[in-house]
Amino acid sequence: MDIGRRSFIKAAGAVGLLGLLPPGRVLDLLAAPPGPGQAGQFLSADQLDTLRALCWRLVPGPLDGPGLLNPPPGSPDPGAREALCAEAIDILLGAFNFDPPMVHAGGPFSDRHGPTHNDFADFVALDKHAELGWRIRLEGSLGLPEREFAGPVEGLQETYQAGLAHLDATAQSRFGADFKDLSSVQQDLLLTDQSDQQLQGFVGTALSNVFDAIYGPPEYGGNQGLAGWGYTNWDGDVQPQGYTDDQVSTLGASPVPPLHPAAALAAIKLAPGLAGRAASNSSPWAARRPFKRG
Amino acid sequence: MRRPSVLIIGSGAGGSVSAWALTAAGFPVMILEKGRNLIPGLGGVAPLGSTFGNDDVKAGRSFENQDPLLEPRTLRSQQDAAIGTERSYIGDVNSLPTTVGGGTVHWDAKCPRLWRQDFKALSSHGPVPGANLADWPISYDDLAPYYDRIEYQMGVQGDITRMPPRTLEQAPRARQFVMPPNPPIYAGLVMSQGAAALGYTAYPFPMAVNSVEGFDGRPRCNSCGFCSGYGCPINARGGAAVSFLHHALRAGAELRSRCFVYRIEMASANRAAGVSYLDADGVSHTVTADIVILAASAMETPRLLLMSANADHPTGLANRSDQVGRNLMFHFFTLGAALFQDDLHAFRGPNTTFVVDDFIGPDTPPEATAAGLPYLKGGILEFGGGIGLFQEASLYSILFPQGGKGHKDLMKASPLRAHLAGFSMVGEDMPQAANRVDLDPGIRDVYGHPVPRVTHSAHAFELAASAYYGPRLAAIGAASPGALASAFIPVGLLAETGPGNPVGSAAAGPASTAHVMGTARMGDDPMTSVVDACSRAHEVDNLYIADGSVFVTAGGFNPTNTIMSLALHMAACIISGDDHPPVAAVPGAVGTPTTSTAPLPVVGMAALGFGAAAALGAARFDHHREVDT
Numbered sequence: 001m002d003i004g005r006r007s008f009i010k011a012a013g014a015v016g017l018l019g020l021l022p023p024g025r026v027l028d029l030l031a032a033p034p035g036p037g038q039a040g041q042f043l044s045a046d047q048l049d050t051l052r053a054l055c056w057r058l059v060p061g062p063l064d065g066p067g068l069l070n071p072p073p074g075s076p077d078p079g080a081r082e083a084l085c086a087e088a089i090d091i092l093l094g095a096f097n098f099d100p101p102m103v104h105a106g107g108p109f110s111d112r113h114g115p116t117h118n119d120f121a122d123f124v125a126l127d128k129h130a131e132l133g134w135r136i137r138l139e140g141s142l143g144l145p146e147r148e149f150a151g152p153v154e155g156l157q158e159t160y161q162a163g164l165a166h167l168d169a170t171a172q173s174r175f176g177a178d179f180k181d182l183s184s185v186q187q188d189l190l191l192t193d194q195s196d197q198q199l200q201g202f203v204g205t206a207l208s209n210v211f212d213a214i215y216g217p218p219e220y221g222g223n224q225g226l227a228g229w230g231y232t233n234w235d236g237d238v239q240p241q242g243y244t245d246d247q248v249s250t251l252g253a254s255p256v257p258p259l260h261p262a263a264a265l266a267a268i269k270l271a272p273g274l275a276g277r278a279a280s281n282s283s284p285w286a287a288r289r290p291f292k293r294g
Numbered sequence: 295m296r297r298p299s300v301l302i303i304g305s306g307a308g309g310s311v312s313a314w315a316l317t318a319a320g321f322p323v324m325i326l327e328k329g330r331n332l333i334p335g336l337g338g339v340a341p342l343g344s345t346f347g348n349d350d351v352k353a354g355r356s357f358e359n360q361d362p363l364l365e366p367r368t369l370r371s372q373q374d375a376a377i378g379t380e381r382s383y384i385g386d387v388n389s390l391p392t393t394v395g396g397g398t399v400h401w402d403a404k405c406p407r408l409w410r411q412d413f414k415a416l417s418s419h420g421p422v423p424g425a426n427l428a429d430w431p432i433s434y435d436d437l438a439p440y441y442d443r444i445e446y447q448m449g450v451q452g453d454i455t456r457m458p459p460r461t462l463e464q465a466p467r468a469r470q471f472v473m474p475p476n477p478p479i480y481a482g483l484v485m486s487q488g489a490a491a492l493g494y495t496a497y498p499f500p501m502a503v504n505s506v507e508g509f510d511g512r513p514r515c516n517s518c519g520f521c522s523g524y525g526c527p528i529n530a531r532g533g534a535a536v537s538f539l540h541h542a543l544r545a546g547a548e549l550r551s552r553c554f555v556y557r558i559e560m561a562s563a564n565r566a567a568g569v570s571y572l573d574a575d576g577v578s579h580t581v582t583a584d585i586v587i588l589a590a591s592a593m594e595t596p597r598l599l600l601m602s603a604n605a606d607h608p609t610g611l612a613n614r615s616d617q618v619g620r621n622l623m624f625h626f627f628t629l630g631a632a633l634f635q636d637d638l639h640a641f642r643g644p645n646t647t648f649v650v651d652d653f654i655g656p657d658t659p660p661e662a663t664a665a666g667l668p669y670l671k672g673g674i675l676e677f678g679g680g681i682g683l684f685q686e687a688s689l690y691s692i693l694f695p696q697g698g699k700g701h702k703d704l705m706k707a708s709p710l711r712a713h714l715a716g717f718s719m720v721g722e723d724m725p726q727a728a729n730r731v732d733l734d735p736g737i738r739d740v741y742g743h744p745v746p747r748v749t750h751s752a753h754a755f756e757l758a759a760s761a762y763y764g765p766r767l768a769a770i771g772a773a774s775p776g777a778l779a780s781a782f783i784p785v786g787l788l789a790e791t792g793p794g795n796p797v798g799s800a801a802a803g804p805a806s807t808a809h810v811m812g813t814a815r816m817g818d819d820p821m822t823s824v825v826d827a828c829s830r831a832h833e834v835d836n837l838y839i840a841d842g843s844v845f846v847t848a849g850g851f852n853p854t855n856t857i858m859s860l861a862l863h864m865a866a867c868i869i870s871g872d873d874h875p876p877v878a879a880v881p882g883a884v885g886t887p888t889t890s891t892a893p894l895p896v897v898g899m900a901a902l903g904f905g906a907a908a909a910l911g912a913a914r915f916d917h918h919r920e921v922d923t
Binding site: 057058059060068069070071074075077079103104105106107108109110119120124127128129130132133136137149150151153188191192200203204207208210211212215216217220228229231232233234236237238239240241242243245247248249250251252254256257258259261263264265266267268269270271272273274275278279280281282284287288289290291 | 330343344345346347348349350351352354355356357361362363364366383384385386387476477478479480483515516517518519520523525527528552574575629630631633634635636637638639642643679681683684685687688689690691692693695696697698699700701702703704705706707708709710712713716718737738739740742745778779780781783
């Protein structure tokens with residue numbers, strides 16, 4: 001896609017129509033997400049619908065049908081649909097529609113453990129340097145010399161536009177319909193096709209962004225209803241309350257079921273993943289934070 | 295008496311300690327930092343604030359960390375280099391925070407001291423084939439008083455009565471810690487029983503975390519769990535910015551953030567005149583000073599020395615020894631995990647509260663001989679820590695790369711979070727001349743300068759030590775009450791297997807530790823070292839280095855406490871003009887921190903007005919002459 005068209009899409013689809021959201025309006029924005037058939041912050045209505053269908057397979061919930069990724073009896077807990085993960089990814093892609101951009105939530109405290117003001121909703125301003133990095137990350141280097149000092153970079157916006165288009169094209173060629181209109185089994189057949197490396201790279205990117213959206217603080221747009229913290233029994237942000245000495249030093253009661261010995265022996269085989277993986281600039285989604293290395 | 299003016303490059307551990315000590319002694323100090331300030335109120339009279347939260351998303355979005363898209367680094371192995379491969383990887387290599395306060399903004403605050411034997415590795419234990427082993431030019435006893443002052447100023451907790459005899463023999467301490475240990479993590483208590491069953495001794499890990507309310511005006515840690523790798527939301531954790539730079543700025547030091555220094559300017563062959571830097575708008579400035587201190591990290595300091603080559607120093611400033619950039623050490627971690635039936639909630643608390651010193655070595659098992667090595671050394675073992683939700687989700691994606699119900703079911707059962715207690719041995723790695731930082735010949739950063747290129751391969755020493763100690767670490771997990779499984783991870787072996795390995799990569803090893811050392815080593819001989827025992831460059835009389843670069847050996851210990859203590863020792867040399875300085879030259883009276891202990895509330899960024907921090911340090915010193923270029 002040439003720069004002119006990209007710029008047009010950005011202007012018409014996002015900034016031009018929706019305008020910049022003033023600070024302090026983040027919570028209002030999250031309370032009124034775009035519905036099916038509505039354009040998002042960056043993605044068109046069609047693109048957002050396709051992304052929704054993708055996200056719902058990656059973290060299925062009770063309304064998402066059976067398939068390879070969600071075999072019967074299905075997941076009783078909320079998933080990407082209920083948590084609004086696709087909508088959160090769209091907010092990231094359109095982060096610069098907001099001032100400050102919705103990249104880094106504020107601190108130190110949300111209003112979930114005491115304070116009446118939610119600092120997380122006051123996003124931190126990017127300075128000129130940080131803004132350039134995030135413009136490159138989201139918009140790509142676009143052939144601009146000030147962005148291509150280390151070579152061209154494909155932005156996340158282009159990754160999603162191209163990835164969603166590829167998903168639909170593949171769906172059309174294999175099943176004669178757009179991805180969102182396929183059965184859940186057909187969708188999963190496409191997503192698990194290891195022979196399509198382009199698609200697998202895109203799924204890797206989307207999965208990494210979906211994890212941010214469902215397991216991160218809700219101020220980024222996902223994890224609505226604290227969906228991702230419920231079924232994982234995760235407390236999320238706990239400041240300024242923290243934990244009592246007893247909660248730190250004694251076993252205490254837990255809603256997490258006991259681990260079966262056979263499950264432990266199976267799970268320990270994943271331990272090498274604790275070594276983590278640093279991300280090259282060409283595949284940042286592949287990063288895995290290591291167990292403590294400092 | 296007018297004191298000489300001082301320019302400090304970098305506001306991390308070494309830079310902030312230098313600024314604090316020299317400002318207190320009356321030196322006009324200016325600090326240039328390429329990152330921005332994320333701590334509202336720093337250097338002011340109002341309470342410190344925080345822009346950090348319990349926020350995993352932000353932690354993964356180059357908030358305090360260097361953005362690898364703007365400032366990438368490159369990596370290759372020694373084998374790559376031998377066949378002429380310029381680089382095999384571009385991206386995030388060992389990116390410590392690039393922000394005011396440096397790495398300590400999100401460090402784990404663990405503060406062990408090096409041992410006596412570490413300073414005399416060559417003469418105590420003999421050479422290791424293929425390693426560039428040497429003695430340090432100073433001893434533990436030289437440094438001990440400075441460790442003491444750093445620990446009392448920063449607020450290092452611990453309990454001397456629970457430290458093993460060998461630890462106190464190798465690293466004697468003058469007094470009890472300034473505050474008692476944090477509440478112990480439950481998973482650590484359980485693993486301590488496993489350690490005891492095998493004859494090992496676990497004790498409270500010394501760390502710069504407030505276990506009492508109000509030390510240095512900061513609150514008590516409330517064990518939120520978002521510690522190592524996360525900025526502290528309440529400033530309960532001590533560090534370069536809050537414990538040293540804050541007080542230096544209040545005493546008159548000037549901080550300029552978002553200033554990228556690209557060249558050390560020379561007045562003559564052996565005297566630095568100052569530095570040139572780009573400000574936040576990309577405008578170039580030159581500022582002069584009587585003394586220049588490089589404290590930019592063991593990655594950026596050698597880069598800057600190499601970028602400052604000139605006619606008198608054609609291979610890089612202060613590099614006649616050809617040691618600038620060489621002997622790069624990262625520590626060779628051996629990780630592991632034990633899984634338990636119960637939910638151990640190991641994520642709560644400051645990552646880990648227990649340490650074991652029984653694997654530091656040297657040991658001379660048959661495995662050493664078999665590997666052609668005279669001995670093996672490991673390092674301190676910390677255990678009982680856990681992982682958070684994001685790390686867990688990425689772990690299971692190894693099995694389920696398209697997510698789905700299988701992934702979600704694992705997130706619910708949580709074998710590797712709720713039921714996991716981790717362990718981590720900081721392994722000593724050998725200095726090798728071929729492990730180095732140099733200037734990448736093709737890749738430039740946003741400033742238009744060559745990025746640091748790392749060439750690194752593990753020495754047989756680290757690989758053999760990891761293989762030897764690893765099963766012993768895993769045995770502790772297995773011996774802990776309630777353990778169902780335990781395994782160690784030979785990180786180095788993963789690192790060697792390359793990108794085809796689904797659980798490792800060429801960058802899994804060196805690229806992801808937070809310990810960087812050795813690239814401008816200290817020594818008495820100018821032909822084999824870069825700086826002297828006072829951290830002063832052999833070839834440039836008024837140029838000093840105050841970061842991990844000066845380490846001669848890595849030891850098996852978290853390095854920051856030593857970086858800070860060496861910086862304080864350096865400051866004592868500068869202040870006293872004596873290469874064997876009296877410790878009284880630096881501030882910090884025995885038994886009392888030099889700062890207020892009145893409790894102060896920590897308030898949010900919104901309430902405080904984040905802009906206030908940027909206005910600090912606006913006063914300029916006449917002593918630093920600025921020349922617009």
